[in-house]
Amino acid sequence: xxxxxxxxxxxxxxxxxxxxxxxxxxxxxxxxxxxxxxxxxxxxxxxxxxxxxxxxxxxxxxxxxxxxxxxxxxxxxxxxxxxxxxxxxxxxxxxxxxxxxxxxxxxxxxxxxxxxxxxxxxxxxxxxxxxxxxxxxxxxxxxxxxxxxxxxxxxxxxxxxxxxxxxxxxxxxxxxxxxxxxxxxxxxxxxxxxxxxxxxxxxxxxxxxxxxxxxxxxxxxxxxxxxxxxxxxxxxxxxxxxxxxxxxxxxxxxxxxxxxxxxxxxxxxx
Numbered sequence: 001x002x003x004x005x006x007x008x009x010x011x012x013x014x015x016x017x018x019x020x021x022x023x024x025x026x027x028x029x030x031x032x033x034x035x036x037x038x039x040x041x042x043x044x045x046x047x048x049x050x051x052x053x054x055x056x057x058x059x060x061x062x063x064x065x066x067x068x069x070x071x072x073x074x075x076x077x078x079x080x081x082x083x084x085x086x087x088x089x090x091x092x093x094x095x096x097x098x099x100x101x102x103x104x105x106x107x108x109x110x111x112x113x114x115x116x117x118x119x120x121x122x123x124x125x126x127x128x129x130x131x132x133x134x135x136x137x138x139x140x141x142x143x144x145x146x147x148x149x150x151x152x153x154x155x156x157x158x159x160x161x162x163x164x165x166x167x168x169x170x171x172x173x174x175x176x177x178x179x180x181x182x183x184x185x186x187x188x189x190x191x192x193x194x195x196x197x198x199x200x201x202x203x204x205x206x207x208x209x210x211x212x213x214x215x216x217x218x219x220x221x222x223x224x225x226x227x228x229x230x231x232x233x234x235x236x237x238x239x240x241x242x243x244x245x246x247x248x249x250x251x252x253x254x255x256x257x258x259x260x261x262x263x264x265x266x267x268x269x270x
Contacts, residue, residue, distance in 0.1 A: 002035035007104070007256050010037045010068065010080040012088030014110075014234070015178045016170040017137060020046030021085065021163070024241035025248065032249055039071055041087070043174015060087065060179030063250060072102055082116070083107040086209060086234065088176055093187050096194040101153050101165050105255035106198040107248060110206050110234050112213040114186040115185075130172045139167040139175075141170035146208040147234040159238065176202070191220035198224040199251045203239075204234030226253070 008031060011022045019038035029036050040047040041064060068091060072080065081104045084092035096106050112125025116122065129138040140196040144153075144164050153160045198221045202214040211228070218226040227247050229236040 002030050003033060004035070005232045006033050006035040007252075008035045008077055008080045009252060010039065010082050011041060012068070012082070012084040012091055013041065013044070014086035014147075015041075015182070016044070016139070016167045016175055017085070017163070017235075018141075018166055018170075020045075020166060021235060022237065025237050027053050027243055028241075028245040028249070037071075037075070039068060039076070039093075039176070040239070041178065042067060043171045043177055043240050047174070048148075055131055056086065059177040061090055061094050061181045062098065064091045064178070064181060065099060068095060068106060068262055069099055069102060072120070078102070079104050081105045081107070081255065083248065084111065085109045085237070087182060088112055089209075089244045090182065090185055093191070096196045096198065096221075097187065099192055100194070100196050103196045105252065106194070108198065108200045108214075108217060110209050110214065111217070111239065112185075112209040113191060113217050114213070115183050116209060117207075120183060122160065123183050126179065127176055130175065135168065136175055137168045140164050143167050146206075148239055149205065149231065149233055151231075152239045159227070163238070172186050188216070190221060191217060194221045197255045199226065199247075200224055201227045201229065201244075202235070202245060203229045203234060203236045205231065205233045208234045211214075225236065 011019070011092045014021060018040050022038055026036050042059065079102055082092050082095060088130060089108035092106050093113065095103055120208055130136055144160065144167065147163070148160060159188050200214050200218040202209070202211055204211055215226065218224045229240055230238050
């Protein structure tokens with residue numbers, strides 16, 4: 001969506017989210033002349049590619065990055081500015097390493113260069129809970145606690161409930177497949193090879209993909225910039241939409257060599 005001749009920004013969501021996690025940001029991008037491409041990861045949202053292709057039911061991060069490239073090929077889009085949240089940011093790191101020619105810039109949000117804290121034990125328990133219930137319902141409340149503060153929940157109950165419903169209704173195949181991709185993900189030794197302009201942003205209260213992992217990406221990627229959202233957890237684009245939009249638009253404008261975009265100033269906290 002957006003002007004046919006506008007520069008393209010591709011938005012990738014977190015595990016157990018869908019394209020709706022970017023609802024606060026899409027109107028701002030469109031108002032500033034951007035063409036917005038949101039992709040549902042396989043097994044999430046409207047994606048029909050839920051079943052994993054690997055023995056044992058897992059995806060790889062390379063497969064998920066390949067899905068993005070295939071979408072770009074189908075649409076005839078040569079290069080995009082890529083903004084990825086959580087597993088979306090992990091996909092972004094693989095794109096930066098293996099498909100740099102398709103990227104104008106990278107913005108990695110609340111993500112990690114390796115598996116999440118707790119490792120295999122955490123994933124095994126989550127997968128067991130999903131198998132027992134036949135859904136992600138047992139994970140929904142804990143996920144929301146990692147993603148958003150109690151303050152946001154109290155002030156925005158409708159949006160909180162909407163996001164929780166998305167988590168609870170995510171395909172178990174999609175969640176397990178993506179979780180296994182994260183479990184086997186580690187690009188720390190490869191990050192210094194990324195040559196795409198990169199910005200890393202995160203919430204200082206994020207326990208799912210903690211600040212130190214995000215900072216490590218910013219330290220390892222040559223020339224990377226960083227920004228911390230104070231008082232935010234895993235999804236600052238939802239909790240502090242104006243502040244996030246300001247940082248995002250400034251970054252995109254800096255790297256939009258086509259000169260087609262001149263963002264309006266947006267004020268906000270964080």
